[in-house]
Amino acid sequence: MALPLDLESLTEALSGNLGMGVDENALISKLGKSHKDHRKLFRKASKSFFVEDEERAFEKCHDHFVRHLKLEFSRFNNAVVMWAMHPWERDARLVKKALKKGEEAYNLIVEVSCTRSAEDLLGARKAYHSLFDQSMEEDIASHVHGPHRKLLVGLVSAYRYEGNKVKDDSAKSEAKFLAEAVASSGDEVVEKDEVVRILTTRSKLHLQHVYNHFNDIKGSDLLGGVSHSSLLNEALICLLKPAVYFSKILDASLNKDADKTTKKWLTRVLVTRADHSDEIKDIKEEYNNLYGETLAQRIQDKIKGNYRDFLLTLLSKSD
Known part of the structure; x- marks a missing residue:
């Protein structure tokens, strides 16, 4: 008969609260080669994984343990599937998932639209057409309600200039406008057309100049909180300091x-x-x-x- 199972190392291999993922090699060497009597001892000793059904005389898995293992085994599979996808499809599916989850996941739309190159964001919009038979902009406009709709539609619609030219006078005047808008509008700043225009059409290099001028004008960091709108703050940090x-x-x-x-x-x-x-x-x-x-x-x-x-x-x- 095989040696008794090392309960501590097997528990660690299955992760529990010790991290993400599972140690497949340890499971093969320890659990895969184990005798059924030793697996029974493991079930009896692992109260966090199994519960004793005394009436029917067997040890059954806790539901949370089954869910936990499915999730942990799936992490590697999901990573491989995502990696195999074309980047455009990957981003299109991320945006679609965010819309299905609702407001709590809108930051993912910001991440995709603000940290990708102009070509990659355009590609994601093309993939969205192919996968879902509608435009990304159309889908966002129909799902998002309230003050963030204008910003999100503008961000995903962008095709930003990626060259080295910056009109510093324009950057300075836009920084001045932002400083005044923040001071007078508070949380409503995200609803101002000119604020949305600046954030959704200007190049990232231009926005760096706006950022520097804003900090000089206000004597405080724009990223310190242009408003209490977390979505607007995330757009700024994604654009300025990804x-x-x-x-x-x-x-x-x-x-x-x-x-x-x-x-x-x-x-x-x-x-x-x-x-x-x-x-x-x-x-x-x-x-x-x-x-x-x-x-x-x-x-x-x-x-x-x-x-x-x-x-x-x-x-x-x-x-």
């Missing part, structure tokens, strides 16, 4: 107290940015600056199995 935005998203996803939705951000960010080596380098550098450790080490410590190895492979593409 490496900071992604670093914060990644750190939140790796937090031990993160919910299952937040944990999914890890896959999304690494899969969508891995082919952009300059961006990944900036993200890794910013993450290290913000949190005092490398992103690779954090993933190594928090993630398990094939999922961890795949993420680290994606992360290493920029090395």
